[in-house]
Amino acid sequence: MTDQELMGRALALSRHARQSAPPNPWVGAVIVADGVVVGEGCTQPLGGPHAEVVALRAAGDLARGATMFVTLEPCAHHGRTPPCVDAIVAAGVTRVVASILDPDPRVGGRGFAALKDAGVQVEVGMESDRTVQELIAYLTQRRTGRPWVRAKVAMTLDAKVADSQGGSQWITSTEARDRGHLLRAQSQAIVVGSKTMEADHPLLTARPGGVMATLQPQRWVFAHRELSYCTPGVQVTSESPQAFLDRMGGAGVLGVLIEGGPTLLTSFVDSDLVDELFVYLAPMVFGDDGAKAAFRLPAGRLLVDPLRLNLIEAQKVGTDIELRLWSNKATTLASLFATELDHAPEAVSEW
Numbered sequence: 132m133t134d135q136e137l138m139g140r141a142l143a144l145s146r147h148a149r150q151s152a153p154p155n156p157w158v159g160a161v162i163v164a165d166g167v168v169v170g171e172g173c174t175q176p177l178g179g180p181h182a183e184v185v186a187l188r189a190a191g192d193l194a195r196g197a198t199m200f201v202t203l204e205p206c207a208h209h210g211r212t213p214p215c216v217d218a219i220v221a222a223g224v225t226r227v228v229a230s231i232l233d234p235d236p237r238v239g240g241r242g243f244a245a246l247k248d249a250g251v252q253v254e255v256g257m258e259s260d261r262t263v264q265e266l267i268a269y270l271t272q273r274r275t276g277r278p279w280v281r282a283k284v285a286m287t288l289d290a291k292v293a294d295s296q297g298g299s300q301w302i303t304s305t306e307a308r309d310r311g312h313l314l315r316a317q318s319q320a321i322v323v324g325s326k327t328m329e330a331d332h333p334l335l336t337a338r339p340g341g342v343m344a345t346l347q348p349q350r351w352v353f354a355h356r357e358l359s360y361c362t363p364g365v366q367v368t369s370e371s372p373q374a375f376l377d378r379m380g381g382a383g384v385l386g387v388l389i390e391g392g393p394t395l396l397t398s399f400v401d402s403d404l405v406d407e408l409f410v411y412l413a414p415m416v417f418g419d420d421g422a423k424a425a426f427r428l429p430a431g432r433l434l435v436d437p438l439r440l441n442l443i444e445a446q447k448v449g450t451d452i453e454l455r456l457w458s459n460k461a462t463t464l465a466s467l468f469a470t471e472l473d474h475a476p477e478a479v480s481e482w
Contacts, residue, residue, distance in 0.1 A: 132168075137161050137200045138230060138258045140171070142265060145182070145202050148173040150316045150346060154383040156203055156233070156269040160186040162224070164197040181206065183215040187222045195223030202262050204233040204255075207242040216245040226252040230262035232471045234274040259469040264443070267461075268317075268386040270468050271406065277380035279461075280404055281318065282389040282396055283311055285411040285451075292393060306449030307411045311390075312337055314409060316344040318388040320379055324395030325354040328361055335365060335390075348388070351375075353395055372399050406461035408440060410454040 132140070144159030152158075152174040160182040162170040170193070172185025180188070183205050187194050205215035205227070219227065227246055232255065233239065243253050263270065268279035285303040286292050292302070301308065315321055315337035323333060337344040350365040352358070353375075361367060368375055379387055389399050399405050440456035447453075457465070 132163075132166075134200070134228060134257060137163060137168075138202070138228065139261075140168075141182075141200045141202050142230075142258065142261060144171055144173045145265060148175070148182075150344060151176045153177075153269075153319055153346075153385050155181075156266055158182040158201065158203045160199060160201040162186045162190045162194055162197050162199050164190075164193050169193040169197060178211045180212060181215050184212070184218050187218055187224075190222070196225050197223075198226040198228060199224050200228045200257075202230045203266065204229050204231070204238055204240070205242040205246070206233070206235075206238055207245045208237040210237075214242075214245075216242050216249075219246065220249040220251065224251060226254070228254045228257055230257055231255070231259050231266070231270075231468060234270055234468070234471070236273075263465050263468045267406075267465060267468075271461075271464065272380055272383075272385045274464070274468075275380070277376045278320070278384045278387045279406050280376065280387050280389065280399065281314060281407045281409065282391075282399060282405045283314055283409045283411070284391060284396060285311075285413065287413055287415050287417050289416050291417045292391070302413045302415070303411045303451050304413070304449030307413075307451045307453065309339060309341075310409075310411070310448055310453065312339040312344075314388055315339075315348055316346075318348045318386040319384040320349040320351060320387045321390060322351045322353060322375075322387060322395065323390050324392050325352060325356070325358055326394065327390070327392040328352045328354070328365070329359050332360060332362060333390075334362060349384070372402055372404050376404060403458065403460065406458055407443075408454075408456045408458075410456065411448070412452040412454065414450060 141159035141161045145157045148157035155174055155177060158174045158181060160172055161168055170186040170190025172182050172189060174182045175185065183201055199219060205219060207214045207216045246253050271279040284292060285307065287302060316339050321335050335350040337347055352361060352365050352367055354367050355369050389396055440458060441462045442454065443457050444455040445452065
């Protein structure tokens with residue numbers, strides 16, 4: 132296997148920990164000796180060993196003189212577990228190939244420096260764009276102090292989320308709805324508006340594949356009045372979107388999912404607080420001016436100044452089309468993460 136393929140394998144391993152690792156980063160590690168994989172692993176749930184240690188334990192004595200491929204800079208500080216760099220050096224690994232630097236202020240290049248000081252060859256930057264896309268929620272929270280904000284909307288080809296009678300179940304296919312549950316499982320908090328809560332009585336639980344996820348997100352509803360109905364266990368907030376995100380970020384929440392409805396989604400989008408938007412387009416048209424639109428942005432936007440997003444990915448899901456889009460600000464930050472090789476700059480304050 133080539134070095135790129137081995138880093139790809141480490142990335143694939145990291146995805147196994149996507150739902151269980153937060154608030155830690157989901158990392159994958161592969162150890163290779165004489166062209167043979169001798170150990171590999173991913174981050175274990177909070178308090179458990181990191182990916183590097185899992186891989187080292189699997190490799191045993193074969194790690195001596197070997198190369199480690201790891202998706203994120205190994206930690207050099209004491210937290211719930213000892214520093215990974217100490218374990219790497221003690222095992223006799225002579226080369227570490229890392230995809231990206233860890234912007235956590237406790238790391239931020241210190242892991243690479245400690246390895247180099249111990250005589251370990253360090254290479255940084257392999258498959259960095261792919262790793263940044265995978266770890267963007269963690270990277271954003273550690274750098275900016277606020278969570279990565281995803282929004283999900285299911286709509287018709289004429290951008291309607293409900294018919295003129297308020298009916299919205301179901302616009303999209305079973306497969307698209309299951310993707311929505313996967314997004315929930317990948318988030319640490321999920322948010323809806325008061326009208327959605329009262330109209331749909333959503334559980335807001337994460338059930339990918341019809342199975343209740345082991346770790347469930349916090350469930351929130353934005354309401355500025357008394358609700359006629361609120362699902363048991365769902366918390367109510369009347370904060371501004373910015374204040375809510377600041378509080379979530381301070382509590383270590385990495386990712387927030389906005390599920391609507393249109394009023395709440397618009398408030399986040401118009402405040403430039405949505406980093407990533409998932410649009411599920413159903414092959415149907417309501418063709419009714421009375422149907423509910425997905426967005427309610429202020430009037431007056433012209434072709435010279437529209438709300439523009441960057442298309443990251445498009446694919447067919449069931450009978451629908453899934454569009455994955457990033458804001459311009461999120462795209463710029465991702466480029467920054469992908470090009471930092473030695474040390475992390477000061478935290479980004481204007482975000």
